[in-house]
Amino acid sequence: MEPESNGTSLPLRLSPPFKRIVWLDNVDSTNDQARRWIAESDEVSGTVVVANKQSRGRGRLGRVWQSPENVGLWVSIVLQPARPVSEWFLYTLYTAVTVADAIESMTGIEVHLKWPNDVLVRGRKCCGILLETIARESNSYLIVGAGINVNQETFPGDLKDTATSIRIESGHEVSRRQLLETWLRVFSEGWDTLDTAVLQSWKKKVQYWGKEVTVVQGEKRVTGLAVDIDTDGALIIETAGMRQKIYAGDVVVENGPILR
Ligand code: BTN
DSSP states (O other): OOOEETTEEOOOOOOTTOOEEEEEEEESOHHHHHHHHHHHOSOOTTEEEEEEEESSOBOGGGOBOOOOTTTEEEEEEEEOOSSOGGGTHHHHHHHHHHHHHHHHHHHOOOOEEETTTEEEETTEEEEEEEEEEEOOSSSOEEEEEEEEEOSOSOOOTTHHHHBOOHHHHHSSOOOHHHHHHHHHHHHHHHHTTOOTTHHHHHHHTOSOTTSEEEEEETTEEEEEEEEEEOTTSOEEEEETTEEEEEOSSEEEETTSOOOO
């Protein structure tokens, strides 16, 4: 199938694992659309779904993801990765690293990462990633959802202090289509050889190693020095000389904004 935008063919060159792009005007959530297609067909692996607007964009931990019209890249990719499901957390890190590389190569902006899956510029979030797994005995799927703030000029309410866009950071409008093309190219280039080396690429883009952080897990808070990421994707925090592994939560860097 040719890449399409509501039926209009887009001359985007696609390499594996990508097979087709479907660009929609409006959808509830591109992750939910991907789920519906997976339920309907066995031929959806490699599909990239992009929407100009999401009416029910979803973030991590059940949060709402603001997805206004024509200013962001609201994207989900349906994949059937070769690695065992227990290692699929590597794809979260890989997605973050490739989004960061794509933004850096297109704009020259310096991009950093925050555990588990935030992409930041100057401490503010410009992209959030939501990976969802549909695990079955055979035919398991990974949905890689990414929300990239591209051309917003301002953010409403609380997001003012915590979010940013590539336009705000670069000072000029950025082509969403060109950014998508760049990201998919970077993603595809490393896809076949993706392995645990991605842990190192991800680590290099994190700025708070050795600094005090607090991990907020609902009502619970864990404070300590951010020491490392483990081979299973857990964040390692050291408190009073004791190390513990953190599997979920929001990292708050002391003196930095709480990023949601
Ligand atoms: C987060 O940081 O909380 C993750 C945000 C993920 C948002 C993207 S936008 C495209 C895809 N569709 C959704 O409903 N969510 C993800």
